[in-house]
Ligand code: HEM
């Protein structure tokens with residue numbers, strides 16, 4: 001195991017490994033940092049540990065230069081990410097998040113690309129109270145960030161068939177199974193009883209050990225033909241293999257990930273590969289074995305090379321599979337053929353096998369707020385007050401008002417129309433397939449705008465598509481403020497990744513079903529030149545496309561970009 005080498009090796013470990021090792025299972029000096037009334041932040045070491053508790057230290061970047069001039073501290077606040085395994089929450093939980101965002105946050109909520117809630121702008125003095133209220137609402141934030149398994153995602157449409165109900169239960173079981181066992185969260189945030197003594201002797205993390213994973217870890221469960229979870233973008237994916245009215249088992253996909261660093265050729269997005277097939281009852285132990293192999297062999301020296309995708313790339317899928325099987329004590333079966341149609345959401349009303357109604361609403365970039373002309377947050381609050389079913393966060397930052405009985409539908413419909421909520425009928429097909437990460441002003445890593453800019457860019461591209469007669473044609477477009485790729489931009493037919501203020505790398509040619517990465521078409525395109533870059537390609541697409549041909553596929557066929565070949569830094573999609 002890399003982490004337990006000689007003294008010389010120890011020295012080379014990334015400093016976060018030392019922080020984790022000496023944190024006494026994620027305690028560090030967090031309690032002391034929180035109690036210090038003189039600062040709005042926490043110590044740098046504790047700022048690493050807060051991530052494991054679902055909390056990021058941030059500052060308002062819009063205010064940075066003004067405050068610097070006035071020699072003031074940064075305008076510190078915290079982002080809190082709330083796990084929602086499988087994306088399903090109750091109306092009461094919705095109301096609680098809404099209320100907390102008003103009381104302690106910046107009055108907005110973000111529905112994330114991984115089916116979680118995010119609150120922004122929480123001041124240090126309010127952190128504990130906010131976390132306590134979240135927990136009192138039967139939600140938590142532990143392991144929402146940090147070097148552990150994060151929120152487990154699944155297709156949020158359990159209405160489509162019995163299979164979906166099964167995958168929701170599975171996602172919750174995976175989430176429970178891989179939640180850190182440390183009592184630190186309860187002690188620090190919930191005033192739970194302290195574990196006596198030095199903690200280390202009394203506590204253990206049976207799956208993670210005391211240095212947890214080398215890097216974050218993300219799991220999804222997909223139900224074909226929908227790839228809304230973007231299974232190829234995740235460390236570990238279970239793809240349901242459907243039999244008649246039941247799930248026969250799951251294809252196991254490993255080694256996907258989005259993040260990269262500009263200018264560092266050793267980093268790159270990568271698609272997950274098919275490793276094998278397992279039975280429903282084996283999923284938890286397969287997940288545990290995969291996590292443990294990554295725990296023991298992942299790179300703990302270079303965090304830019306520490307995700308599972310690099311472990312598999314360096315050592316090979318066959319080696320990885322053998323390690324997993326050795327821990328399981330049995331071989332995986334060979335993967336089964338499955339295929340996907342798209343990685344987006346289905347909007348509007350649908351009826352489930354249980355005869356309940358489900359309404360998918362378009363939420364621009366997942367931001368829940370009241371704006372001039374659209375009282376989205378108020379409208380959803382009013383729905384939550386009368387709704388008897390559930391709220392489902394989709395994997396694309398949208399929202400499903402789920403499980404509505406026949407007799408309750410008219411009241412929901414009345415509120416939808418009173419507040420002008422978008423059931424996916426008003427937007428262009430491009431907008432309905434758009435996603436942006438948060439970026440400025442809260443994200444400390446953003447190099448360019450994303451959420452605050454994409455809606456305007458989409459409006460411009462819409463005019464272009466309209467001219468070409470393509471308004472109704474679904475094209476995926478995703479933007480992020482930096483190459484970390486939180487909105488999975490490398491799997492969009494049009495991907496825009498922030499390079500510098502007002503400049504983006506333009507990527508084209510991903511598959512509509514999320515099974516092929518796009519490629520860099522042009523670097524550092526200025527915002528005002530993006531539409532001009534797209535115009536000739538879109539015009540050609542309108543003129544020359546074959547029947548049913550998707551924009552991304554056209555970009556490949558017509559040579560606008562060339563696809564990656566196996567053996568390249570990027571990996572070709574596995575045909576499963
Ligand atoms: C080195 C890689 C990454 C780092 C350091 C990173 C860091 C961050 C930070 C600081 C935020 C908070 C932004 C804010 O709310 O103000 C964030 C948001 C988020 N990240 Fe990442 N991230 C990375 C990669 C990824 C990837 C590859 C994914 C998923 C495929 C992802 C998923 C998310 C999600 C779902 C959010 C919530 C906001 C949203 O929906 O846009 N992250 N990330």
Ligand code: SF4
Pocket residue numbers: 437438439440443444445446447450480481482483484485486487
């Ligand atoms: S992609 Fe970059 S800018 Fe956007 S939220 Fe993630 S880390 Fe921040």
